Amino acid sequence: MNQMLIRARKSVFLATGISLLAMTSALAGEVTVWSWDPNFNGATMKEAAARYSASHPDMTINLVDFAKADLEQKLQAQLASGTTEGLPDIVLIEDYGAQKYLLSFPGAFEPLNGKIDYSGFAPYKVELATVDGNTYSMPFDSGVTGLFYRSDILAEAGYTAADLQDIDWDQFIEIAKVVKEKTGHPMLGIDLNDAGAVRILLQSMGAWYFTPDGQPAIAGDAKFKAALSTYAKLLQAKEIYKPVSGWTEYTGGFVSGEVASVFTGVWMTATIKAANMSGQWGVAPLPKMPGVEGATHASNLGGSSWYVLSSSAEKDEAVDFLAEVWGKDADFYQKILVDQGALGSYLAAREGEAYKASDAYFGGQAVWQSFSDWLAAVPAVNYGIFTNEVDAAVAAQLPALAEGGSVDDAIAAIDAQVRAQIQ
Amino acid sequence: MILGRILGGAMAKSRIGRAEQRNGWLFIAPTLVLLGLFMVYPIVWSLWMSFQTGRGMNHSFGGFTNIIRLTQDPVFLRALTNTGIFLVVQVPIMIVLALLFAAALNNPKLRFRGFFRTAIFLPCVTSLVAYSILFKSMFASDGVINDLAIMLHLMDAPISWLGDPFWARTVIILAITWRWTGYNMIFYLAAMQNIDKSIYEAARIDGVPGWARFRYITLPMLKPVILFTTVISTIGTLQLFDEVNNITTGGPSDSTLTLSLYIYNLTFKFMPSLGYAATVSYVIVILVAVLSFLQFLVAKDRKA
Amino acid sequence: MSRVFAQARSGLVYAGLSLAAFVSIFPFFWMLVGTTNTAPDIIKGKITFGSALFDNITNLFAQVDMVQVFWNSTFLAIVGTVLTLAISSLAGYAFEMFPSKTRERVFAVLLLTLSIPFAAIMVPLFVMMAKLTLINTFTAILLPSIASVFIIFYFRQATKAFPHELRDAAKIDGLKEWQIFLYIYLPVMRSTYAAAIIIVFMANWNNYLWPLIVLQTNENKTLTLVVSSLASSYYPDYGVVMVATVLATLPTIIVFFLLQRRFVEGLTGSVK
Numbered sequence: 001m002n003q004m005l006i007r008a009r010k011s012v013f014l015a016t017g018i019s020l021l022a023m024t025s026a027l028a029g030e031v032t033v034w035s036w037d038p039n040f041n042g043a044t045m046k047e048a049a050a051r052y053s054a055s056h057p058d059m060t061i062n063l064v065d066f067a068k069a070d071l072e073q074k075l076q077a078q079l080a081s082g083t084t085e086g087l088p089d090i091v092l093i094e095d096y097g098a099q100k101y102l103l104s105f106p107g108a109f110e111p112l113n114g115k116i117d118y119s120g121f122a123p124y125k126v127e128l129a130t131v132d133g134n135t136y137s138m139p140f141d142s143g144v145t146g147l148f149y150r151s152d153i154l155a156e157a158g159y160t161a162a163d164l165q166d167i168d169w170d171q172f173i174e175i176a177k178v179v180k181e182k183t184g185h186p187m188l189g190i191d192l193n194d195a196g197a198v199r200i201l202l203q204s205m206g207a208w209y210f211t212p213d214g215q216p217a218i219a220g221d222a223k224f225k226a227a228l229s230t231y232a233k234l235l236q237a238k239e240i241y242k243p244v245s246g247w248t249e250y251t252g253g254f255v256s257g258e259v260a261s262v263f264t265g266v267w268m269t270a271t272i273k274a275a276n277m278s279g280q281w282g283v284a285p286l287p288k289m290p291g292v293e294g295a296t297h298a299s300n301l302g303g304s305s306w307y308v309l310s311s312s313a314e315k316d317e318a319v320d321f322l323a324e325v326w327g328k329d330a331d332f333y334q335k336i337l338v339d340q341g342a343l344g345s346y347l348a349a350r351e352g353e354a355y356k357a358s359d360a361y362f363g364g365q366a367v368w369q370s371f372s373d374w375l376a377a378v379p380a381v382n383y384g385i386f387t388n389e390v391d392a393a394v395a396a397q398l399p400a401l402a403e404g405g406s407v408d409d410a411i412a413a414i415d416a417q418v419r420a421q422i423q
Numbered sequence: 424m425i426l427g428r429i430l431g432g433a434m435a436k437s438r439i440g441r442a443e444q445r446n447g448w449l450f451i452a453p454t455l456v457l458l459g460l461f462m463v464y465p466i467v468w469s470l471w472m473s474f475q476t477g478r479g480m481n482h483s484f485g486g487f488t489n490i491i492r493l494t495q496d497p498v499f500l501r502a503l504t505n506t507g508i509f510l511v512v513q514v515p516i517m518i519v520l521a522l523l524f525a526a527a528l529n530n531p532k533l534r535f536r537g538f539f540r541t542a543i544f545l546p547c548v549t550s551l552v553a554y555s556i557l558f559k560s561m562f563a564s565d566g567v568i569n570d571l572a573i574m575l576h577l578m579d580a581p582i583s584w585l586g587d588p589f590w591a592r593t594v595i596i597l598a599i600t601w602r603w604t605g606y607n608m609i610f611y612l613a614a615m616q617n618i619d620k621s622i623y624e625a626a627r628i629d630g631v632p633g634w635a636r637f638r639y640i641t642l643p644m645l646k647p648v649i650l651f652t653t654v655i656s657t658i659g660t661l662q663l664f665d666e667v668n669n670i671t672t673g674g675p676s677d678s679t680l681t682l683s684l685y686i687y688n689l690t691f692k693f694m695p696s697l698g699y700a701a702t703v704s705y706v707i708v709i710l711v712a713v714l715s716f717l718q719f720l721v722a723k724d725r726k727a
Numbered sequence: 728m729s730r731v732f733a734q735a736r737s738g739l740v741y742a743g744l745s746l747a748a749f750v751s752i753f754p755f756f757w758m759l760v761g762t763t764n765t766a767p768d769i770i771k772g773k774i775t776f777g778s779a780l781f782d783n784i785t786n787l788f789a790q791v792d793m794v795q796v797f798w799n800s801t802f803l804a805i806v807g808t809v810l811t812l813a814i815s816s817l818a819g820y821a822f823e824m825f826p827s828k829t830r831e832r833v834f835a836v837l838l839l840t841l842s843i844p845f846a847a848i849m850v851p852l853f854v855m856m857a858k859l860t861l862i863n864t865f866t867a868i869l870l871p872s873i874a875s876v877f878i879i880f881y882f883r884q885a886t887k888a889f890p891h892e893l894r895d896a897a898k899i900d901g902l903k904e905w906q907i908f909l910y911i912y913l914p915v916m917r918s919t920y921a922a923a924i925i926i927v928f929m930a931n932w933n934n935y936l937w938p939l940i941v942l943q944t945n946e947n948k949t950l951t952l953v954v955s956s957l958a959s960s961y962y963p964d965y966g967v968v969m970v971a972t973v974l975a976t977l978p979t980i981i982v983f984f985l986l987q988r989r990f991v992e993g994l995t996g997s998v999k
Contacts, residue, residue, distance in 0.1 A: 465855070527744060541984065550954060556965070605751065647888070651881060661842070712839055
């Protein structure tokens with residue numbers, strides 16, 4: 001018994017000792033940043049820090065990285081506990097969740113509209129982080145969408161880049177059918193558990209799951225029905241896509257060369273380039289919604305922004321850092337575009353060289369230029385606070401739609417589920 | 424010396440009652456202190472939360488609102504059904520398999536015992552990340568399983584394992600069984616080791632056949648451990664989360680959504696409804712309480 | 728005739744076990760193969776060995792301070808296992824050896840606590856740790872886990888097979904309770920302890936959710952967190968992920984290997 005007690009005491013001392021060491025490592029002048037994907041987000045933050053330290057040598061950055069889902073869990077758990085100890089100074093939050101965090105945890109984040117000139121940023125990015133006139137984010141990477149396609153496969157099926165400009169989804173399905181017939185390649189990889197495509201379609205029409213004042217825009221909403229019907233058409237044309245499950249299989253589809261195209265956010269570029277198929281890819285504008293007024297070729301999937309925690313001890317320094325580099329440095333944006341393929345939301349950066357350069361990987365196309373043009377045209381939407389709930393409800397109906405189920409039934413089911421969830 | 428022993432024995436007897444009581448509490452004291460601090464307070468808090476409604480930090484007392492919401496929530500009912508299906512199908516299969524493996528491996532004359540034991544236990548230690556990637560790729564529409572099955576003429580067309588509700592549930596059940604059978608097997612093996620070998624010898628000499636030895640000697644002596652594993656497995660399956668989160672993410676169309684995954688979504692993915700999440704947690708608690716009680720009852724009439 | 732039957736049955740047993748072994752080992756084999764291949768190959772489903780092992784290892788160590796992370800996980804696992812076994816086996820023994828009505832009720836309540844999903848108590852636990860200023864410490868991870876109702880339950884059930892005569896004989900010999908526990912119970916229940924060590928070590932080593940919430944800095948991260956973060960980039964380098972997962976799996980296998988003989992190979996004669 002005594003042995004055990006002694007051992008227990010020793011280990012508690014040891015653990016406390018180690019923990020003391022850990023705590024004292026958070027020094028003054030050190031800004032802690034939480035983000036995911038060290039090769040993408042982390043790398044851009046490091047680059048920004050290097051630039052800032054050049055003129056502010058006593059500032060160091062402490063980058064802690066987590067899996068995206070882990071970070072969201074951690075942040076939400078800690079904010080829900082009301083304890084601020086251990087929270088970072090800056091945190092990366094995905095745009096869809098911005099309102100959720102801002103409204104669930106009022107006072108947790110620092111408003112930045114006094115320090116940053118938001119007129120220089122893509123409007124839709126600014127609006128999604130604004131509550132009651134205060135804006136809380138430093139907009140970061142944009143999820144502006146495009147249609148990435150295999151130019152060689154399309155050529156084999158008899159299509160050129162010109163054939164993909166200014167098309168709508170009905171025409172896209174026709175093209176896909178021909179591609180499958182002539183080359184045997186499926187045009188898309190579709191995950192029936194993922195409602196991302198519906199979100200893309202909605203935003204391209206300037207619509208969302210909710211009306212601007214927060215009411216569900218599902219049952220009886222013409223644009224929602226249009227989006228769902230169009231997607232149902234896509235799902236029912238079984239021959240044009242490969243059913244996939246999960247992220248790995250989804251990206252594996254086009255990386256392996258099997259799937260001929262993918263419509264998604266610009267941040268997928270790095271993955272597409274990892275497939276090592278230089279010269280075989282092209283980028284076309286997103287097809288637009290057929291027969292809907294106000295339909296555009298511009299939409300968004302994902303994207304994230306940096307937020308400053310109000311509890312941060314290094315608040316002022318963090319805000320200054322963000323404003324100086326992320327808020328003004330156009331050259332910085334060129335670098336992260338070239339190095340990480342990160343398309344920032346800073347509009348002035350679009351005048352830079354890198355943004356205008358042509359990319360050999362995409363057959364010499366000036367892809368960044370295209371994305372920048374679309375970036376400015378993305379319709380601003382209020383994501384609201386219940387996006388994930390509706391997403392889950394929509395995804396639950398996708399398999400039924402793929403089997404030829406009625407769109408009206410699906411809409412009714414989604415509406416019922418959403419109303420139950422948002423009470 | 425002997426007198427001393429007898430005297431000592433006689434005196435000890437009258438003190439045993441009180442000493443035993445004292446030691447009884449003393450031995451469990453550290454446990455009670457730790458659990459009191461780190462279990463009781465959080466549980467009381469979550470019980471209090473289960474009567475709160477509201478989002479995020481803005482919550483207020485809602486009385487029975489959450490319980491009423493349970494009965495009208497289609498997603499909750501789906502999660503409850505799925506969890507029930509997994510429980511009823513998977514736990515018995517796994518227990519029986521584990522028992523069979525343990526019985527087979529308990530035979531000292533079996534060769535390569537060490538190898539088999541390690542092999543069957545390996546899935547428990549294989550990292551969750553690794554085996555979910557593997558299962559997802561094996562059961563993909565163009566994955567190994569489909570290829571193999573078609574090659575062996577077990578079926579004509581590839582099954583969309585992860586895209587069809589029924590097959591997705593099957594994959595989950597296969598994954599759980601694969602992962603945890605070895606775990607339960609370990610408990611049975613350890614317990615079988617505690618059975619005196621001479622009992623078996625005597626039975627064999629008396630002409631009792633192998634299966635009867637298993638049924639009438641081994642099984643009864645394993646009863647406490649079997650009860651342990653069924654209760655633990657019941658709890659584990661009712662709280663099923665890892666596999667459904669990593670392999671199927673609750674899909675397709677919520678066919679593999681379990682209660683724990685729903686709680687997770689309510690707490691982390693959706694607009695945080697901590698009160699409602701706590702309420703769903705207590706549904707799990709009640710289910711576990713009822714089922715464990717039943718299992719203890721069934722085991723009781725044989726207990727000495 | 729019965730000889731053929733016996734041989735057929737024995738053959739069936741071997742076949743069944745072999746199939747089980749194959750099914751159980753294959754994923755591990757696939758992981759090992761993965762460590763030697765590049766990410767694109769792994770995604771395509773290549774199951775033959777490649778030549779990228781050195782690159783994958785180098786990349787992993789470049790991205791992550793593996794030594795620190797490994798040490799963190801090891802420390803937590805070993806200290807956690809020792810403490811858990813000490814405290815929980817004592818309690819399990821006591822519940823069985825010193826029956827009393829009150830303690831029975833306490834035990835029933837403890838069992839009920841097993842059913843609470845961790846997500847439900849995580850937030851208040853976190854608040855508690857913050858109040859004790861234990862956020863981002865190993866103490867915060869150890870404290871809630873060392874009184875394990877699971878292990879208490881296990882030891883209680885296992886103790887039912889412990890012969891009372893041994894204890895009675897020891898008491899007549901004048902041994903005190905704690906001496907009986909240490910010198911008689913511990914050696915006899917070796918196989919139970921061996922199994923418990925494996926289980927607890929594994930649980931502590933693979934512990935994921937609570938360390939995720941409590942640990943804040945890179946220096947304190949455990950291996951499970953690192954693997955999770957590696958596997959979830961937009962385009963994860965699966966070769967690196969595989970190396971990390973193999974490294975994450977090795978210690979548990981080693982512990983199992985070391986202990987499995989002990990609890991299986993026989994305590995014949997120890998009961999006497």
